[in-house]
Amino acid sequence: MPRKPRKGKFKLKTHKATAKRFRLTGSGKLVRTKIGKSHLRRKKSARAKALYAEMVPVQGKGIIKRVHRLAPYLRKYKANPNARSGQAKKGK
Numbered sequence: 001m002p003r004k005p006r007k008g009k010f011k012l013k014t015h016k017a018t019a020k021r022f023r024l025t026g027s028g029k030l031v032r033t034k035i036g037k038s039h040l041r042r043k044k045s046a047r048a049k050a051l052y053a054e055m056v057p058v059q060g061k062g063i064i065k066r067v068h069r070l071a072p073y074l075r076k077y078k079a080n081p082n083a084r085s086g087q088a089k090k091g092k
Contacts, residue, residue, distance in 0.1 A: 015070035022067050023055065024074050030064050031055040 022032050037052045058064055068075065 012072045014073055018067055018070040019074065022058070022071065022074065028075075030058040030067060030074075032058055 022030055025031055032055065034052050034054070034056055041049055041052075058067070
């Protein structure tokens with residue numbers, strides 16, 4: 001039996017590591033987390049640890065273009081869909 005012809009465009013796969021590291025704000029700016037946030041934080045002062053919480057806007061057209069290519073649906077959803085689904089699962 002022959003396959004059905006596809007209608008419309010094909011789906012693009014999201015690069016999951018990129019989707020987890022970057023996020024789009026409501027105004028459309030690309031933001032990232034700061035480095036040095038994951039481990040060895042006991043040595044750092046409370047002020048330094050507090051500064052890790054804020055997101056930093058990404059600068060450089062080349063990097064922004066690459067991130068949009070790797071995670072094409074960041075624009076569509078404006079927030080990280082992985083983070084939301086993870087929180088929803090924990091609440092059950």
